[in-house]
Amino acid sequence: MSEPTSITADRVESSPTLVARSLVFNLALWLWTGVMVIAVLPLLLCPRWTMVAAGRLWQRGVQRLLSALAGLSYEVRGRERIPAVPAVFAFKHQSAWETLVLHLVLADPAIALKRELTQIPLFGWYLSHAGMIGIDRAGGGRALRSLIEESRAALARGSGIVIFPEGTRAPVGERNPYHPGVAALYLHLDCPVVPVALNSGVFWPRRSFIKRPGRIALEFLPPIEPGLDRKRFMAELEQRLEGATERLIAEARQAHTAD
Numbered sequence: 001m002s003e004p005t006s007i008t009a010d011r012v013e014s015s016p017t018l019v020a021r022s023l024v025f026n027l028a029l030w031l032w033t034g035v036m037v038i039a040v041l042p043l044l045l046c047p048r049w050t051m052v053a054a055g056r057l058w059q060r061g062v063q064r065l066l067s068a069l070a071g072l073s074y075e076v077r078g079r080e081r082i083p084a085v086p087a088v089f090a091f092k093h094q095s096a097w098e099t100l101v102l103h104l105v106l107a108d109p110a111i112a113l114k115r116e117l118t119q120i121p122l123f124g125w126y127l128s129h130a131g132m133i134g135i136d137r138a139g140g141g142r143a144l145r146s147l148i149e150e151s152r153a154a155l156a157r158g159s160g161i162v163i164f165p166e167g168t169r170a171p172v173g174e175r176n177p178y179h180p181g182v183a184a185l186y187l188h189l190d191c192p193v194v195p196v197a198l199n200s201g202v203f204w205p206r207r208s209f210i211k212r213p214g215r216i217a218l219e220f221l222p223p224i225e226p227g228l229d230r231k232r233f234m235a236e237l238e239q240r241l242e243g244a245t246e247r248l249i250a251e252a253r254q255a256h257t258a259d
Contacts, residue, residue: 022211025069032061037122044129049108051130056103063101071213072203076105078220086155087192087223088185090237092245093164094172094201097216102162105218110154111162112147112181131159135181137167147181148188155189165237172201172249178238183230192223195237197244202252214255217248 040054067073074097089106091098102109108131115134118124128134133150136143151161163185166176186193198218204211221240224233 018210018212021070021213022209025065025211026209028065028069029062032065033058036061037126040126041122044125048129048131051126052103052108055126055130059100059103063104066097066211070211072211072216073214074101074216074218076218076220081220081222082106082194083192083223085191086158086160087194088151088161088163088182088189089194089196089220090163090165090182090241091196092198092241093166093169094198094245095169095204095206097200097204098198098218101218106160106162108159109162110151110159112151112164131157133161144181144184148184151185152189155191161185161189165241169201169206171206172199175242178234182237183234186224186226186228186233187230190226192225193233193237194223195221195241195244197221197241197248199245199248199252202249214252217251219244219248 036054036058040051043050043054063074089109099111102111110131110133112133112135113127115136118128118132118134131154133147133154135147154161163182165178165182167179167181168176170176182193196218198216200216200218202212203214203216221244224236224240228236
């Protein structure tokens with residue numbers, strides 16, 4: 001995909017063209033999603049891998065629409081750092097965008113998400129059938145035990161675990177407290193944890209209608225191998241993830257300024 005021309009944030013916010021392109025993309029996204037929701041209904045009777053393949057097709061379509069209609073593409077860095085064995089991937093969470101690319105950057109991810117999403121008719125059924133991990137965020141210790149058990153089963157079938165340590169999206173330049181779920185996985189699953197940094201919030205801000213043209217960078221960082229205690233692991237994860245995220249954000253802003 002070719003890289004579209006970026007523009008500064010001030011010009012972006014006042015651009016009628018940008019508003020129009022974002023509107024067209026949003027309409028196309030809802031149309032494409034509606035078609036897929038109906039088309040894949042029979043797959044509920046098929047093996048799990050068919051729903052995973054359907055999710056990949058849907059996300060591929062979303063990214064093509066985003067590139068063609070909103071001028072927003074992406075690049076993936078550090079693929080060589082993905083372990084050969086199933087691992088936990090701790091993603092920075094800035095935007096809805098990263099939830100729409102996971103099946104394109106990982107082969108068969110089992111995503112830890114709030115349980116309410118799995119209760120949505122049709123869409124939630126598809127998430128469950130594809131092997132996603134629903135978390136009861138008010139469940140305390142019981143929820144952590146369930147997260148560990150379901151993640152262990154996902155690793156056993158060869159899926160990587162995706163978790164957002166902050167639990168929810170944080171605006172660019174801010175961070176939310178890291179939740180204990182990622183530490184529980186690290187301590188109990190005995191597998192590497194790969195931090196994944198990105199700058200999606202620069203282009204598709206949290207809770208924003210506007211999608212800014214440019215190229216999102218998503219970067220797999222060196223894995224954190226098993227063996228650290230909880231406190232050292234959490235400090236290492238946050239340091240790596242936040243440091244790399246700040247670097248990618250600065251890079252994106254510098255590109256906008258240069259243009």
